[in-house]
Amino acid sequence: MSELVAGLKHIFYIFSHPIDGFWVMKSEKKGNVKSALVILLLLTVTMTYRIVGTEFYFQSEQLAKFSFLLLAAAIVLLVVLFCIANWALTTLMDGKGSFSEIFMMLMYSLCPIILVNIPLTALTYFFVAEEATFYTLFNAVSIVWAVFLLFVGNMSIHEYSGIKSIATLILTVVAMAGIIVLVILAGNLVQTVWLWLGSIVKELSYRI
Amino acid sequence: MKKLLVSILFIALIFSVTAVPASAEDTVIPYTNFTYSEADGSIVESPQAYIPQTTVYGKDLGIGDFLYPSDFDTDTNGDIYILDAGNGRVVVIDTNLQYKSHFDCIINDEKIDISTAQGITVTQDSVYICDTDHSRILVFNKADGIFKYEIGTPTAVALDDNFLFKPAKVSVDTHGDLYVVSNGTYEGILNLRPDGEFVTFFAANKVSTDAWDLFWRNFSTKKQRKARVALIPQDFSSIDIDANGFLMITTFTAVNDSMVKRANPGGTNVIRTLSNSKINGNKIDSSFSDITAGPDRLYSCLDRKNGKIYTYNNDGYLLYTFGAKAAQQGGFKNPTAITYLDDYRIAALDIDRASITVFKTTEYADTIHLANKYQTNLEYDKATEQWERVLEYNSNFSLAIKMIGIRHFEAGEYQLAKKYFKLCNAKDMYSDARQELRSEWIYNNSWIIMTVVLVLAGFYLYVRIKESVKKRKEKQRAKQQMRSR
Numbered sequence: 011m012s013e014l015v016a017g018l019k020h021i022f023y024i025f026s027h028p029i030d031g032f033w034v035m036k037s038e039k040k041g042n043v044k045s046a047l048v049i050l051l052l053l054t055v056t057m058t059y060r061i062v063g064t065e066f067y068f069q070s071e072q073l074a075k076f077s078f079l080l081l082a083a084a085i086v087l088l089v090v091l092f093c094i095a096n097w098a099l100t101t102l103m104d105g106k107g108s109f110s111e112i113f114m115m116l117m118y119s120l121c122p123i124i125l126v127n128i129p130l131t132a133l134t135y136f137f138v139a140e141e142a143t144f145y146t147l148f149n150a151v152s153i154v155w156a157v158f159l160l161f162v163g164n165m166s167i168h169e170y171s172g173i174k175s176i177a178t179l180i181l182t183v184v185a186m187a188g189i190i191v192l193v194i195l196a197g198n199l200v201q202t203v204w205l206w207l208g209s210i211v212k213e214l215s216y217r218i
Numbered sequence: 219m220k221k222l223l224v225s226i227l228f229i230a231l232i233f234s235v236t237a238v239p240a241s242a243e244d245t246v247i248p249y250t251n252f253t254y255s256e257a258d259g260s261i262v263e264s265p266q267a268y269i270p271q272t273t274v275y276g277k278d279l280g281i282g283d284f285l286y287p288s289d290f291d292t293d294t295n296g297d298i299y300i301l302d303a304g305n306g307r308v309v310v311i312d313t314n315l316q317y318k319s320h321f322d323c324i325i326n327d328e329k330i331d332i333s334t335a336q337g338i339t340v341t342q343d344s345v346y347i348c349d350t351d352h353s354r355i356l357v358f359n360k361a362d363g364i365f366k367y368e369i370g371t372p373t374a375v376a377l378d379d380n381f382l383f384k385p386a387k388v389s390v391d392t393h394g395d396l397y398v399v400s401n402g403t404y405e406g407i408l409n410l411r412p413d414g415e416f417v418t419f420f421a422a423n424k425v426s427t428d429a430w431d432l433f434w435r436n437f438s439t440k441k442q443r444k445a446r447v448a449l450i451p452q453d454f455s456s457i458d459i460d461a462n463g464f465l466m467i468t469t470f471t472a473v474n475d476s477m478v479k480r481a482n483p484g485g486t487n488v489i490r491t492l493s494n495s496k497i498n499g500n501k502i503d504s505s506f507s508d509i510t511a512g513p514d515r516l517y518s519c520l521d522r523k524n525g526k527i528y529t530y531n532n533d534g535y536l537l538y539t540f541g542a543k544a545a546q547q548g549g550f551k552n553p554t555a556i557t558y559l560d561d562y563r564i565a566a567l568d569i570d571r572a573s574i575t576v577f578k579t580t581e582y583a584d585t586i587h588l589a590n591k592y593q594t595n596l597e598y599d600k601a602t603e604q605w606e607r608v609l610e611y612n613s614n615f616s617l618a619i620k621m622i623g624i625r626h627f628e629a630g631e632y633q634l635a636k637k638y639f640k641l642c643n644a645k646d647m648y649s650d651a652r653q654e655l656r657s658e659w660i661y662n663n664s665w666i667i668m669t670v671v672l673v674l675a676g677f678y679l680y681v682r683i684k685e686s687v688k689k690r691k692e693k694q695r696a697k698q699q700m701r702s703r
Contacts, residue, residue: 066640066645066648067645067648067649067652072258136656138649138650138652138653138656139645139646139649139650139653140653
């Protein structure tokens with residue numbers, strides 16, 4: 011339990027000292043996977059709150075079409091995909107980070123979004139159309155902050171230079187897309203083979 | 219014997235009951251009414267607004283069948299002038315569809331061929347016929363059908379030497395100026411003086427293209443560019459002048475998502491499009507081929523492709539739709555023209571069936587019309603009453619919800635207004651209502667805010683003073699200690 015609290019406390023150290031924070035996370039084992047999992051849960055919950063709880067004026071999508079399970083699946087899938095793609099790439103590109111470090115780094119980097127979600131959603135009940143700019147601004151700040159943390163974290167745990175970190179991040183996104191395509195293709199293939207086997211069995215059952 | 223008589227009588231009774239001709243209400247209507255939701259643009263099924271009243275063929279009038287009747291128009295008395303192009307004549311019937319008179323198109327004692335004529339318009343004393351393929355507009359005397367004069371291809375510096383004059387539809391304003399839709403002329407509506415002198419092109423459509431298209435055009439060869447669709451503005455399909463003297467113009471394809479323009483006397487498009495759905499029929503493949511301006515600034519457009527009629531109000535909201543391509547009464551084969559009769563009735567002309575179908579309103583449409591009438595006359599309280607009645611018929615009708623919301627907003631009932639605006643997805647108005655509610659809340663609760671601020675400030679001061687007193691005491695104590703040493 012204390013381990014978990016220590017891991018969560020480390021987030022705030024990362025906020026104030028990003029470069030040192032990620033380095034300490036790696037070298038002195040300050041972070042842990044448990045806290046990262048809690049952050050993943052928090053991210054899903056706060057994103058749900060944001061989509062469901064936002065004031066009508068600021069809602070962009072149709073609430074009727076919202077599904078919690080779909081959102082949770084999408085978030086978990088993207089996180090796993092990022093970790094796999096980043097790990098596969100950095101292994102080839104002399105990265106020093108392990109898989110669990112990549113996972114922790116990603117989750118810690120996404121904390122600004124969690125932090126902004128709740129107050130921003132609450133503020134929409136106070137804002138009217140003229141203040142919509144603030145809404146966009148806060149939203150943008152949280153995303154920029156998260157991307158910056160991702161960049162620094164990627165640099166620290168893999169012991170990369172700045173440019174190499176940017177390059178790996180971009181390639182990671184490309185690899186994620188590639189993996190999605192491959193998975194869809196493989197799924198298609200499996201389905202086809204399954205149907206083929208099924209028809210063979212059917213054919214045989216008619217003959218015998 | 220008695221039994222037989224009774225049974226015969228009984229059978230006769232049954233037959234007499236079943237032999238009553240089915241009225242229009244009893245027959246199956248081949249279409250349904252729908253509008254679009256303001257929230258997400260989905261289709262909202264609505265009660266029937268218009269039902270077919272009668273269908274009239276030429277032989278019903280006792281003058282033989284129509285042959286390719288291509289257009290008709292009503293005059294100020296409500297008489298309908300039908301351009302019976304194939305027979306080379308104009309048939310006049312009154313507003314109850316009873317035959318009044320007809321005249322053949324005769325020039326110099328010779329009956330002329332106007333089988334390709336596409337448009338007719340009636341003014342106080344003249345009948346204008348667009349003789350399309352002969353490049354002329356024929357003007358006849360309205361009272362006796364005697365030929366007055368013709369307007370040929372206009373000549374002007376602004377016009378090309380090989381300019382093709384193919385008048386399809388014409389409208390005449392109160393000064394006698396002509397506004398002519400010419401087939402294939404995309405430069406604009408031709409504005410002509412009463413004697414046919416060319417004045418100017420009017421209300422031209424702008425070329426619509428996007429950056430991406432222009433980008434690719436840069437890289438294509440001349441041959442490729444030729445093969446592609448030329449970048450020219452959409453040409454016009456129909457024209458009508460409304461009660462206020464504005465020109466209602468339709469195009470076959472949408473210009474900026476809208477197929478209808480309302481041109482002011484300067485030629486500027488002043489159509490109001492407050493609805494989230496644009497004025498483009500069914501949003502997929504509609505093509506407006508005729509427009510008719512109705513009472514209370516309503517206008518109805520005919521989608522020739524799907525045989526549907528769409529009615530919009532002054533703000534560009536779709537009120538209802540009716541009509542279909544079908545064999546039953548109320549269905550069309552190839553409708554070419556529509557026009558308003560009295561009591562909001564709408565007559566539609568079918569060129570292939572050579573018939574006129576008259577549609578009459580239902581109670582639902584009557585309520586909408588009444589609400590819209592009060593709305594245009596700025597009698598908002600009465601209008602709201604009617605809009606609420608409309609909601610009883612069709613609780614999903616976005617326009618009614620919005621109008622009631624606006625009424626509540628203006629009455630200062632922001633909570634209610636907010637509710638209605640949310641229902642019809644009027645986000646900006648919804649936000650306005652919330653803003654009013656917020657300022658109301660701040661106004662009513664300012665004493666709480668002020669109290670909290672004052673208490674906090676007092677507490678802060680108290681802490682600061684306490685601290686400074688403490689410090690002073692400590693200093694004094696330190697001094698005393700120093701002295702005592």
